[in-house]
Amino acid sequence: MAEISLHRPYPAAEVGRWDFETDVAVIGFGATGACAAIEAADAGAKVMLFERNSGSGGASGLSGGEIYIGGGGGTDAQRAAGFEDSTEDFTAYLKAAGGPCVDIAKCELYGREALNHYAWLKAEGVPYRGNYLPGKHIEPTDDSTLIWSGSEAAAPFCDIARPAPRGHVIQHMGWGGGRPLVDILEASARNRHVEIVVDARALALIEDEGRIVGVIMRIDNQPRFVRASKGVVLATGGFVFNDDLRRKHCPDTFKLNDPIGDKDDGSGILLGVGAGGEAIHMDQFFTTCPWTMPESHANGVFVNVHGQRFINEDCYHGRVSRCAVDQPGGKVYLLLDSAQFVQPMDFARTDIAGTGDTWEEVETELEMPQGTLSTTMAFYNAHAREGRDPLFDKRPPILMPLDQGPFVALELNFQSSYFSFFTLGGLHTSTDGEVLGRGGTPIPGLYAAGRCTSGLPAWGHGYSSGMSLADCTFFGRQAGRAAALG
Amino acid sequence: MAEISLHRPYPAAEVGRWDFETDVAVIGFGATGACAAIEAADAGAKVMLFERNSGSGGASGLSGGEIYIGGGGGTDAQRAAGFEDSTEDFTAYLKAAGGPCVDIAKCELYGREALNHYAWLKAEGVPYRGNYLPGKHIEPTDDSTLIWSGSEAAAPFCDIARPAPRGHVIQHMGWGGGRPLVDILEASARNRHVEIVVDARALALIEDEGRIVGVIMRIDNQPRFVRASKGVVLATGGFVFNDDLRRKHCPDTFKLNDPIGDKDDGSGILLGVGAGGEAIHMDQFFTTCPWTMPESHANGVFVNVHGQRFINEDCYHGRVSRCAVDQPGGKVYLLLDSAQFVQPMDFARTDIAGTGDTWEEVETELEMPQGTLSTTMAFYNAHAREGRDPLFDKRPPILMPLDQGPFVALELNFQSSYFSFFTLGGLHTSTDGEVLGRGGTPIPGLYAAGRCTSGLPAWGHGYSSGMSLADCTFFGRQAGRAAALG
Numbered sequence: 026m027a028e029i030s031l032h033r034p035y036p037a038a039e040v041g042r043w044d045f046e047t048d049v050a051v052i053g054f055g056a057t058g059a060c061a062a063i064e065a066a067d068a069g070a071k072v073m074l075f076e077r078n079s080g081s082g083g084a085s086g087l088s089g090g091e092i093y094i095g096g097g098g099g100t101d102a103q104r105a106a107g108f109e110d111s112t113e114d115f116t117a118y119l120k121a122a123g124g125p126c127v128d129i130a131k132c133e134l135y136g137r138e139a140l141n142h143y144a145w146l147k148a149e150g151v152p153y154r155g156n157y158l159p160g161k162h163i164e165p166t167d168d169s170t171l172i173w174s175g176s177e178a179a180a181p182f183c184d185i186a187r188p189a190p191r192g193h194v195i196q197h198m199g200w201g202g203g204r205p206l207v208d209i210l211e212a213s214a215r216n217r218h219v220e221i222v223v224d225a226r227a228l229a230l231i232e233d234e235g236r237i238v239g240v241i242m243r244i245d246n247q248p249r250f251v252r253a254s255k256g257v258v259l260a261t262g263g264f265v266f267n268d269d270l271r272r273k274h275c276p277d278t279f280k281l282n283d284p285i286g287d288k289d290d291g292s293g294i295l296l297g298v299g300a301g302g303e304a305i306h307m308d309q310f311f312t313t314c315p316w317t318m319p320e321s322h323a324n325g326v327f328v329n330v331h332g333q334r335f336i337n338e339d340c341y342h343g344r345v346s347r348c349a350v351d352q353p354g355g356k357v358y359l360l361l362d363s364a365q366f367v368q369p370m371d372f373a374r375t376d377i378a379g380t381g382d383t384w385e386e387v388e389t390e391l392e393m394p395q396g397t398l399s400t401t402m403a404f405y406n407a408h409a410r411e412g413r414d415p416l417f418d419k420r421p422p423i424l425m426p427l428d429q430g431p432f433v434a435l436e437l438n439f440q441s442s443y444f445s446f447f448t449l450g451g452l453h454t455s456t457d458g459e460v461l462g463r464g465g466t467p468i469p470g471l472y473a474a475g476r477c478t479s480g481l482p483a484w485g486h487g488y489s490s491g492m493s494l495a496d497c498t499f500f501g502r503q504a505g506r507a508a509a510l511g
Numbered sequence: 512m513a514e515i516s517l518h519r520p521y522p523a524a525e526v527g528r529w530d531f532e533t534d535v536a537v538i539g540f541g542a543t544g545a546c547a548a549i550e551a552a553d554a555g556a557k558v559m560l561f562e563r564n565s566g567s568g569g570a571s572g573l574s575g576g577e578i579y580i581g582g583g584g585g586t587d588a589q590r591a592a593g594f595e596d597s598t599e600d601f602t603a604y605l606k607a608a609g610g611p612c613v614d615i616a617k618c619e620l621y622g623r624e625a626l627n628h629y630a631w632l633k634a635e636g637v638p639y640r641g642n643y644l645p646g647k648h649i650e651p652t653d654d655s656t657l658i659w660s661g662s663e664a665a666a667p668f669c670d671i672a673r674p675a676p677r678g679h680v681i682q683h684m685g686w687g688g689g690r691p692l693v694d695i696l697e698a699s700a701r702n703r704h705v706e707i708v709v710d711a712r713a714l715a716l717i718e719d720e721g722r723i724v725g726v727i728m729r730i731d732n733q734p735r736f737v738r739a740s741k742g743v744v745l746a747t748g749g750f751v752f753n754d755d756l757r758r759k760h761c762p763d764t765f766k767l768n769d770p771i772g773d774k775d776d777g778s779g780i781l782l783g784v785g786a787g788g789e790a791i792h793m794d795q796f797f798t799t800c801p802w803t804m805p806e807s808h809a810n811g812v813f814v815n816v817h818g819q820r821f822i823n824e825d826c827y828h829g830r831v832s833r834c835a836v837d838q839p840g841g842k843v844y845l846l847l848d849s850a851q852f853v854q855p856m857d858f859a860r861t862d863i864a865g866t867g868d869t870w871e872e873v874e875t876e877l878e879m880p881q882g883t884l885s886t887t888m889a890f891y892n893a894h895a896r897e898g899r900d901p902l903f904d905k906r907p908p909i910l911m912p913l914d915q916g917p918f919v920a921l922e923l924n925f926q927s928s929y930f931s932f933f934t935l936g937g938l939h940t941s942t943d944g945e946v947l948g949r950g951g952t953p954i955p956g957l958y959a960a961g962r963c964t965s966g967l968p969a970w971g972h973g974y975s976s977g978m979s980l981a982d983c984t985f986f987g988r989q990a991g992r993a994a995a996l997g
Contacts, residue, residue, distance in 0.1 A: 032787065032949040125762035269951075273791040273939065276611035295949060301518065301785075305759040308794035331902045333819050351837070394901035396890055404882055415880035416817045453759065463518040463781060465755075 029241055029248055031292055032299040034232030037239070043252040047073040047220070049508045050240050050253035051260055052227045052293060055083025056203075057475030057497040058260035059210035061458075061505030063149070066217035068509035070255055074219050075242050077226040077288060081211045082204070084262050084286045084447065084476065085497060089164040090202025091174060092498060093481075093491030095191040097140040102171040103189055106157030110189040112136055117186035118177060122492065124484035126306045126449075131480055134456045135499055142499050143193065149213045151206060152196040161323045161423075163315060163342065163490070164200045175489025176340040180418035192491045203494075210498075225249075227292060230257060230300050230471070237300060237470035256470045256508035258458070260501060263448035263476035264291025265310075274307035274450065280350060281312060281444040289447070293477035297452040301468050302460040306479045307450030311488045312350055313343040314437055314444045315373050321365045324425055325435075326405055330354030332388065332397030334405065337417035339424065346444065347485045349437065356438040358391065360384075360402065362427040369435060374443050378436035387432050398434075402427065449485060451478040458504025472504040515727055515734055517778055518785040520718030523725070529738040533559040533706070535994045536726050536739035537746055538713045538779060541569025542689075543961030543983040544746035545696035547944075547991030549635070552703035554995035556741055560705050561728050563712040563774060567697045568690070570748050570772045570933065570962065571983060575650040576688025577660060578984060579967075579977030581677040583626040588657040589675055592643030596675040598622055603672035604663060608978065610970035612792045612935075617966055620942045621985055628985045629679065635699045637692060638682040647809040647909070649801060649828065649976070650686045661975025662826040666904035678977045689980075696984075711735075713778060716743060716786050716957070723786060723956035742956045742994035744944070746987060749934035749962035750777025751796075760793035760936065766836060767798060767930040775933070779963035783938040787954050788946040792965045793936035797974045798836055799829040800923055800930045801859050807851045810911055811921075812891055816840030818874065818883030820891065823905035832930065833971045835923065842924040844877065846870075846888065848913040855921060860929045864922035873918050884920075888913065935971060937964040944990025958990040 027039045049065040051058045054076035062074045076083075094100055096115035103110050116136030120127050135142075147153065158169035165172060174192025176182045195202040195209075215221070228248055231239035239252040264270040265284040270291045272279070294304050317323040327345065329335055329352035336348045349357045358378060369375045379390030388398040408415055409426040436442070452460050452473045459467035474480070480496035482488050513525045535551040537544045540562035548560045562569075580586055582601030589596050602622030606613050621628075633639065644655035651658060660678025662668045681688040681695075701707065714734055717725035725738045750756040751770040756777045758765070780790050803809040813831065814820055815838040822834045835843040844864060855861045865876030874884040894901055895912040922928070938946050938959045945953035960966070966982035968974050 030950065125765065273789065274793075276792075279611065298784075298949065299787075303759065306762075307760075331820075334817075394890075394894075396886075397902070400882075400886055400890075404880075404886075408880075416883070463784065464516065 029229045031229060031295040034230040034237065034300050035241055037231050037233035040231060040250045042250065044249040045073060045251040047071045047251065047253055048255040049258060049505065050075065050251050051258045051505065052240065053083060053260035053262060054081040054221070055260065055262065055475065055497065056085035056207055056210055056494055057501035059207060059214050060498045060501035061258045061260055061474060062214045062219040063210065063217055064502040064505035065509040066219055068506050070509035072219045073251065074214060074221045075225040075227065076223045079223050081207050082287060084289060085494060086204050086207045087285060087287060088203030088494060089200060089490065090195040090197060090206035091164065091192045091491040091494060092146070093174065093191050093489060093495040094139045094143045094193045095189055096136050099189070100140060100143055100193065102153065102155050102157060102193060105155060106171060108189040110191065114186040114189065115139065118182060119481060121182055121185045122175065122484065122487035122489055124487045126309060126479065126483035128480065128483060130456050131500070135481060135495065138499065146498065150209045153193060154196045157190065161317050161320055163317065165194055166199055168196045168198045170194055170196065174491050176344050179340040179420065180337055227296060230296050232300065235469060237468060255511045256472055258504045258508050259293035259297055259473035259477050260475050261293030261477045262286060262289035263451065264294060265289045265447045267291040275310055275448055278310050278446055280439045281446045282440060283443055283445045285445045285447050289476065293473060294451050297460050297471065297473055297477070300460070300471055301462045303453045303463045304451060305453045306483055309449040309483060309485045310446050311343055311449055311482065311485050312444050312446040313346040314442055315370060316359055316437060317342045318370055319367045321367060322359065322361060322369070324365045324423055326360045326402070326427060328358050328360060328398055328401055330356065332393045332401050334401060334417060337414065337419035339419045341489050343488045344486055350439055350444070355440065356436055359435040359437060360427060361433045361435065362429045363431055364429045365427065366433045372443055374441060375435045375437055377433055379434040381432055382430045384432055387434050391434055447476065449479065449482055451476060454478045456503060457507040458500055459507060472508045474500040474504040515715045517715060517781040520716040520723065520786050521727055523717050523719035526717060526736050528736065530735040531559060531737040533557045533737065533739055534741040535744060535991065536561065536737050537744045537991065538726065539569060539746035539748060540567040540707070541746065541748060541961065541983065542571035542693055542696060542980055543987035545693060545700050546984045546987035547744045547746055547960060548700045548705040549696065549703055550988040550991035551995040552705055554992050556995035558705045559737065560700060560707045561711040561713065562709045565709050567693050568773060570775060571980060572690050572693045573771060573773060574689030574980060575686060575976065576681040576683060576692035577650065577678045577977040577980060578632070579660065579677050579975060579981040580625045580629045580679045581675055582622055585675070586626060586629055586679065588639065588641045588643060588679060591641060592657060594675040596677065600672040600675065601625065604668060605967060607668055607671045608661065608970065608973035608975055610973045612795060612965065612969035614966065614969060616942050617986070621967060621981065624985065632984065636695045639679060640682045643676065647803050647806055649803065651680055652685055654682045654684045656680055656682065660977050662830050665826040665906065666823055713747070713782060716782050718786065721955060723954060741997045742958055744990045744994050745779035745783055745959035745963050746961050747779030747963045748772060748775035749937065750780060751775045751933045753777040761796055761934055764796050764932055766925045767932045768926060769929055769931045771931045771933045775962065779959060780937050783946050783957065783959055783963070786946070786957055787948045789939045789949045790937060791939045792969055795935040795969060795971045796932050797829055797935055797968065797971050798930050798932040799832040800928055801856060802845055802923060803828045804856055805853045807853060808845065808847060808855070810851045810909055812846045812888070812913060814844050814846060814884055814887055816842065818879045818887050820887055820902060823900065823903035825905045825909035827975050829974045830972055836925055836930065841926065842922055845921040845923060846913060847919045847921065848915045849917055850915045851913065852919045858929055860927060861921045861923055863919055865920040867918055868916045870918055873920050877920055934962065935965065935968055937962060940964045942989060943993035944986055945993060958994045960986040960990040
């Protein structure tokens, strides 16, 4: 009897008995899996949806429920707030955000289709209040819809695409909109009579002459053989909880200590690679630390241990954080003056590393050589008073002099401060969610979407909030439909 | 009939006729393949060695023929020059050079065995003059043996391991010792009656019930079936000439324009992954630009487009170059004063971007904001006069003030200047050169070494000259022996 392994499909010829028979099997019940199941069912397929936990959720359920949407002249929320977001600008931003890892075809397709996707989400029952919340927010603390959730208004992105806010958040009071988002998608899937099996973990794909025809699931401590005549959709998330994969592919994440996810162990990536797929951009990861909370801290200046600035701090908090983690010495400092400083949130685990009535005193407290941080701040303040940042092109209103002492340096230490992170690399897929083989042709019967693939949020330095859920929900639908239509 | 593909082993059951039969088949005739063939033959195996070009060489043949060797109290050349290099220091340096991508087991084994390997190379006929050439050299321009070829004496490495020079160069007048090194190894292989077949390109591995039992080679425009009863050794080099793989795994290399290699298209990596292996650290690459030539330029200071320093310039030229390529803006500047500046080599394609009687004038010519580069240089010079670099811990004798005007800024532009590069990621292998499957167990019959694997030179920021050839020759031997002994 063949071995049951994540790393190699099990031969269909050796399946003695099929425990379940369906058209499409979806593995993973976060937003990706739910959307795949809904679309597959709408395309006429019988669908089974398997989840290793006892209920839906996944990393999506832990998220803010924010989806990156724009283009086509703008959503209702964008237009009501005066932002006419063209498809060209929206797509250009998506491409810039993908950096060297960009998947052009995915950006262009989603660039054209995002408004239709938004309409679809609403039709499924996802509520949006429709209003715009100005300012710098990680997630709205009320039930607002539209926020700036990326680096749209910051250099260099603002010179590449006309800025618009594009983070669309489910109407939900406070943080954590991901849970109700998944609940709504779950209800939609159940309404379509998708058969949901929980406490079921994928063990192996099943192959018949090069085509994926099913999957072996561990249910009640037994391997169960699921025939999926039209295809299997992997929607299993990233690999942030797989230390072995991180060590081999993404070792810089070991600088950090706060993985976000829900059993994201890369099993779908392994299944896909074992079936002939290719895992790409596996070194990419998202990270952020909540340095913009309280909001006045968004007006601070970052320096590395050499007292050098390294980024225009008006970028998205995740881009600033990702660039911070590139800096030497295991930490960076957020500099604030008395007009901006308030006590940071406990959960950020950021400590005051130095204070002073002058920046020279702060420099001394941080044991930096004389003329480093103080020179940086003198230069910064002189230009900020003129409304410009000749080094990094930070722009008003975030750009402001920090000259009202006493001054504070908060230490953001990669090991001890709160730096959440998750992985972005994964299977190489077509815009239809087909898992592409290493020769570039699709593996028949195998589909994937969400963070077990490399998609819209391909590049850690370009991530914007809502990009991953946009990718999960939209390309989850693509994969489900393609699987159902075979 | 099964498809012949790099991406999937061909079933042995479908082989109609074996065109060749051998114990061990080695693919690729650079230093790795030659060493594998020699050891396999010495272990009693019948060996065939296939090369896609018309003769031996590979990337090794284009190299300087420098091998990173130390430990055990020092080689003859090290001891003669007064360097007692302990195994502990040597191994600690190897590990530090591997950074987050380090393969501890390979560092420890090579750390213990490097002196024996050196003796083996000499026994094979590789000549070493045995002398030490002080100073900063990319390769000796005479026939000297021992040079500083890494960042051993520079921070932070000098605080991790007691420094010693460890680059051992074949006795050969001038640059290009790689060619005679491969010639000697080729003669050794021929003396062992290794059967060498050139103009032969690997098309597919051949598998029999999970074991690799041969390889299909394209010879005379025909697929030829080679039975290798004991194993196949992949020694095919990296993937610097495979744009598709670079785009998927190592897109930062598209900043640069000067790949080094010889048809290194990643075919061995693809063969190994297709057989169940795992390609790791695929984002890592080596790069260097010849900024230390002329040698006085090693005393220069680097700044990025913001006028900030970013590295202690006494590090290995490749580490400095790799950190340079991390800088924003597509270029960096090498700052020199009149005491250090001489006309750079034409092939470096570095232009003078600014000059001035003061650093302020240079700053203005570079269109940098007032008080950036000039402040950096005032700070640097003030401390250099005191013999210290409080920011990056650069050390004498490289550390010296640059205060004798007129001054020059050379532009090292990633796209237009000469930045050579090659890839470092590849198959995950054991210290015996076994290709490890994605579950961590070896794939029976499949071995690999050199740049189609991730080995000693795992991390681009830690590379030192001679590390790749050390890895190729030593782990090539390991793989050949392991294959022969089955």
